[in-house]
Amino acid sequence: MNFDLGDLRAFLAVADLGSFRAASEALHLSQSALSRRTDKLEQALGVKLFSRTTRRIELTTVGRGFVPRARNVLNELENALIGIQDVAERMSGTVTIACVPSAVAYFLPAVIREFHSQYPRIRIRIIDESSSVALTAVASGDADFGLTYIGTHDSDIEFHPLLEEPFVLAVCADHPLAGRREVAWRDLMAHEYISLAHGSGNRFLIDQALAQSTERPRWFCEVKHVPALVSMVEAGLGVGVVPRLAMPPVGHTALVSVPLKKPVISRTLGLIHRRNRELGTVARLLYDIIVRTRGSR
Structure with a gap:
C-alpha cells in the first residue's frame, strides 16, 4: 500500500481535532498538504475515511473503526523504538501535565529530574492550576494527563489513585x-x-x-x-x-x-487521563515514572 507514517499521523490529527485547520496547525503543515496526505491514505486503502461538507468534517463508519488501528500502529512503532539502544536520548516531543499546585512540590521535582536525565530532548509543560482547571485541561486534550484529586466520578475520565x-x-x-x-x-x-x-x-x-x-x-x-x-x-x-x-x-x-x-x-490524590484514549508514548513515559516514584516513597 502506498502510504507512510506521516499519512497516518495526518489522519489521526484530523480525527482527534475534528478540523483540518486545527490539525494543520498542530502538525505545522499547510491545509493543502494535510489534505493531500489524507487523500493519499484514502486512495491507498480504497475507502472513504472522512465525510466532508462545506461546513464540517466527520469520520465515516469505516473511519471511526480505523482510528484505533492507526493509533495502535503508531504506538507499537514508538514502543519498539524505546527498546533500541540510546533511543531515549534521541526521543523528542512535548508532554503536558496538569497538576494542582499543592502537589507540585511533593511529586514533580524528583520526577522531572529523573525524566529529563533519561529523555533530555523531551520538553515538559506543567499547567499548575486549580483542580477544576486541571480536570478541564485533561478532558479537552490541552493536557496529556493530570495530577489532581477530582475526576473520580467523571464518566469520561480514568482516575488512578496514588495516595490518601x-x-x-x-x-x-x-x-x-x-x-x-x-x-x-x-x-x-x-x-x-x-x-x-x-x-x-x-x-x-x-x-x-x-x-x-x-x-x-x-x-x-x-x-x-x-x-x-x-x-x-x-x-x-x-x-x-x-x-x-x-x-x-x-x-x-x-x-x-x-x-x-x-x-x-x-482527599485522594491521583492521576487522570481521558477514558478509552491511550496515552502517547512520550506521555506514558512520564506517567509511569510518577507511578513508580509514588511507590518508592
Whole structure:
C-alpha cells in the first residue's frame, strides 16, 4: 500500500481535532498538504475515511473503526523504538501535565529530574492550576494527563489513585498550637484563620465535611491557591488548613503541621487521563515514572 507514517499521523490529527485547520496547525503543515496526505491514505486503502461538507468534517463508519488501528500502529512503532539502544536520548516531543499546585512540590521535582536525565530532548509543560482547571485541561486534550484529586466520578475520565492525604493545620513554629499533638476544628475559632476561597476544590471538600458543624472557624482572609495560604501563615498572619503534601518537610524551622480531628478530612490524590484514549508514548513515559516514584516513597 502506498502510504507512510506521516499519512497516518495526518489522519489521526484530523480525527482527534475534528478540523483540518486545527490539525494543520498542530502538525505545522499547510491545509493543502494535510489534505493531500489524507487523500493519499484514502486512495491507498480504497475507502472513504472522512465525510466532508462545506461546513464540517466527520469520520465515516469505516473511519471511526480505523482510528484505533492507526493509533495502535503508531504506538507499537514508538514502543519498539524505546527498546533500541540510546533511543531515549534521541526521543523528542512535548508532554503536558496538569497538576494542582499543592502537589507540585511533593511529586514533580524528583520526577522531572529523573525524566529529563533519561529523555533530555523531551520538553515538559506543567499547567499548575486549580483542580477544576486541571480536570478541564485533561478532558479537552490541552493536557496529556493530570495530577489532581477530582475526576473520580467523571464518566469520561480514568482516575488512578496514588495516595490518601489528610488536611492538616499549618502554623508558625512559635504559635501556641504548634506544640499540640492534634487539634480539633473548634480550637481554631479562637485564632486568626486564613481560608481558601470559594471555587477551590480543597475549600469544597472542607465545607462539605463541616456542613453540619456549628463550631467552625471564621476567616478574616481568603486566598485562591494553597501555596499562597502557606506563605501567609509563614508570614505570621494566622493559621490555615492545607493538604499535608503542601507543607514543607519535617524539620522546617518556620512552619509546623498539626493533625486535625473532629472531623478528620482527607482527599485522594491521583492521576487522570481521558477514558478509552491511550496515552502517547512520550506521555506514558512520564506517567509511569510518577507511578513508580509514588511507590518508592
